[in-house]
Amino acid sequence: MNRPVVVGVDGSPSSLVAAEHAARAAHLRSRPLLLVHGYLHPFGYGVPLNPYDLGVPAPSAEAQKMLERTAAELTDRWPDLTVDVRQVTGGPGATLIEESRRAELVVVGSRGLGGFTGLLLGSVGAQVAAHARCPVLVVRPDEQPIPVDAPVLVGVDGSESAALAVGYGADEAALRDVPLVLTHVGPPEQDRSVPEEIEEAQAAYRADAVRLLADASGRARAAHPDLVVREHPIRAAGAAQGLIEASGTASLLVVGTRGRAGFAGLLLGSVSQAAIQHAHCPVLVAHPLN
Missing domain, CATH: 3.40.50.12370 (Rossmann fold)
Known part of the structure; x- marks a missing residue:
């Protein structure tokens, strides 16, 4: 199974830096890269409580353009990289946790578009770091360039x-x-x-x-x-x-998930x-x- 490197992308600066780290990780591993955008129903949820009333929300054309633009920029930098994009109905945290079941690595930024600027790590990053079913790379701080030669x-x-x-x-x-x-x-x-x-x-x-x-x-x-x-x-x-x-x-x-003194x-x-x-x-x- 050729597990991909998966990264959540919502167009925020943090997620775009995470996508850059994910592309490099996929390149080093010779794995495909999957850009995922978990989108919500307009009322703030994934699939509506009563789908007969509102129907399953359709993917956003604007989000699709953002994903395709990001994919194009990454393949320009890493021409040998296979990049796929996907929009998934659901919250970004739940979406990435589900994708982690089939992933080699999941990459998240420190804060997305919905994050509060005072928080060092947004709720999505914290959820995925705790619940993922594969290794998780948390990219922070997002304002610094990717270091390449430090240990x-x-x-x-x-x-x-x-x-x-x-x-x-x-x-x-x-x-x-x-x-x-x-x-x-x-x-x-x-x-x-x-x-x-x-x-x-x-x-x-x-x-x-x-x-x-x-x-x-x-x-x-x-x-x-x-x-x-x-x-x-x-x-x-x-x-x-x-x-x-x-x-x-x-x-x-x-880091491990829990140390010797952990509960x-x-x-x-x-x-x-x-x-x-x-x-x-x-x-x-x-x-x-x-």
Whole structure:
């Protein structure tokens, strides 16, 4: 199955930047690109509650022109790219989540036309990042150009979710021909003397971090023997803060859906949520392919 890279496009600057990232991702993967516009009924919903009264809304000619214009611009930049466009009756979030069942990757912008400018990530991006059935690339901040030579950064904490993120991160770094940086965020060092038992616990924690990074590095190198892999333990007040600060020198941050300390009932852990809201580069949320 030749799964496409899918991107939601509504004509907003954020979605057009997302389409550019999606085109590059499709090009690197030799996959087709699908531009999707989820459109709503004039009263604000998808299919009307009573279709006998109003009928299923027809695709918008204006939206179709926007999609075709975007597709033409992308194929001008990537001539080998196969681009399809589709309008789907339904909300953009639900539409992209449904498309994710058949996609290699779903790409969303930080805010669409319906987004509030004060929000760092719109509701559509948050929905898709939490519920998609394949990896999700959240493109933010949308005002910066696409970085091409900075490393791919992955947070490592020993969880199954982080292990999946390491695999995706290694694949992505190999595709982009950039280094992979594996980082583990530990608590800040104590500036004052501490009791012996605390010092022993800190030493055990440091040893655990070294082991986690070494294991992750070994798996990445086994999958991609020519990949440059760096281990980078850092100290910060929290895992989210550490990853967000480190993302300033990365082209991509890859996070799992939930870390080792995450609550099983949450679809997206607090660290992942903070990353997609505040990272200084695009964020790949490592959902497994279904």
